[in-house]
Amino acid sequence: MLVSAKEMLDKAKAGHYAVGQFNINNLEWTKAILLTAQENNSPVILGVSEGAGKYMAGYKTVVGMVNGMLEELNITVPVALHLDHGGYDACYKCIEAGFSSVMFDGSKYPIEENVAKTKELVKVCAEKGLSLEAEVGAIGGEEDGVIGMGECADPKECKAIADLGVDMLAAGIGNIHGKYPENWAGLSFETLDAIQQLTGAMPLVLHGGTGIPDDMIKKAISLGVAKINVNTECQLVFAEATRKYIEEGKDEIGKGYDPRKLLAPGFDAIKAKVKEKMEIFGSIDKA
Numbered sequence: 001m002l003v004s005a006k007e008m009l010d011k012a013k014a015g016h017y018a019v020g021q022f023n024i025n026n027l028e029w030t031k032a033i034l035l036t037a038q039e040n041n042s043p044v045i046l047g048v049s050e051g052a053g054k055y056m057a058g059y060k061t062v063v064g065m066v067n068g069m070l071e072e073l074n075i076t077v078p079v080a081l082h083l084d085h086g087g088y089d090a091c092y093k094c095i096e097a098g099f100s101s102v103m104f105d106g107s108k109y110p111i112e113e114n115v116a117k118t119k120e121l122v123k124v125c126a127e128k129g130l131s132l133e134a135e136v137g138a139i140g141g142e143e144d145g146v147i148g149m150g151e152c153a154d155p156k157e158c159k160a161i162a163d164l165g166v167d168m169l170a171a172g173i174g175n176i177h178g179k180y181p182e183n184w185a186g187l188s189f190e191t192l193d194a195i196q197q198l199t200g201a202m203p204l205v206l207h208g209g210t211g212i213p214d215d216m217i218k219k220a221i222s223l224g225v226a227k228i229n230v231n232t233e234c235q236l237v238f239a240e241a242t243r244k245y246i247e248e249g250k251d252e253i254g255k256g257y258d259p260r261k262l263l264a265p266g267f268d269a270i271k272a273k274v275k276e277k278m279e280i281f282g283s284i285d286k287a
């Protein structure tokens with residue numbers, strides 16, 4: 001059964017480790033992540049962007065697939081199904097469809113409007129038992145056509161949003177989605193520290209987990225980050241493994257063209273990457 005992300009993240013924050021949010025794109029992704037979490041006795045969050053939700057034939061399809069896998073694969077570790085960077089309408093659609101967690105990305109609204117909409121969703125999510133993530137300060141890079149600049153959030157605005165009763169807070173600290181450019185300045189630990197001092201026990205969320213050096217990840221966890229989102233890195237290893245299979249001509253040997261064979265190297269690559277991240281985040285055996 002899907003669970004809200006609240007309990008697993010409160011535990012992670014108190015225990016100084018982080019739970020990974022791994023974004024899903026299809027059946028292979030979902031199965032690879034769930035099996036890896038189970039094998040490593042780790043809690044996990046499956047992230048679904050609005051674009052990925054549309055690609056997978058809608059939020060109800062995603063809920064059906066994930067719930068089916070939890071049962072058929074005997075997944076007993078805590079799993080949350082989470083809307084990633086949702087707009088206001090998408091949050092309601094996911095609540096309705098059976099997600100156990102949503103992110104309302106109000107960072108594009110003026111702070112007053114972000115506050116008003118977040119406040120409303122706090123109430124709805126609390127009534128229905130879902131966890132809610134809010135965002136302050138746009139997170140850079142491109143995601144589903146939205147381009148941010150990698151800015152740093154205002155710690156006072158973070159406190160204003162945290163005080164509304166959200167379960168977790170994503171704050172821009174110089175992180176960006178996708179690959180980091182050569183001249184990236186790194187995470188702003190000064191900003192993160194200031195945010196954590198004002199927001200206290202609130203689990204903080206680090207987006208753009210792809211390509212952040214391990215030492216920065218560990219330092220971010222020590223400063224209150226309890227959820228780390230990873231998407232691009234799984235896509236890169238999947239593409240690399242699939243390319244290798246085809247370049248080696250394996251799809252032309254016997255029934256190598258069978259999608260169950262063709263997609264197997266990419267599936268294994270995602271599993272290895274997710275395990276590697278769980279080790280760095282410290283979530284293994286924390287289920």
Ligand code: 13P
Binds near residue numbers: 231
């Ligand atoms: P990356 O694609 O950079 O790993 O970012 C993932 C993310 O933050 C999803 O919200």
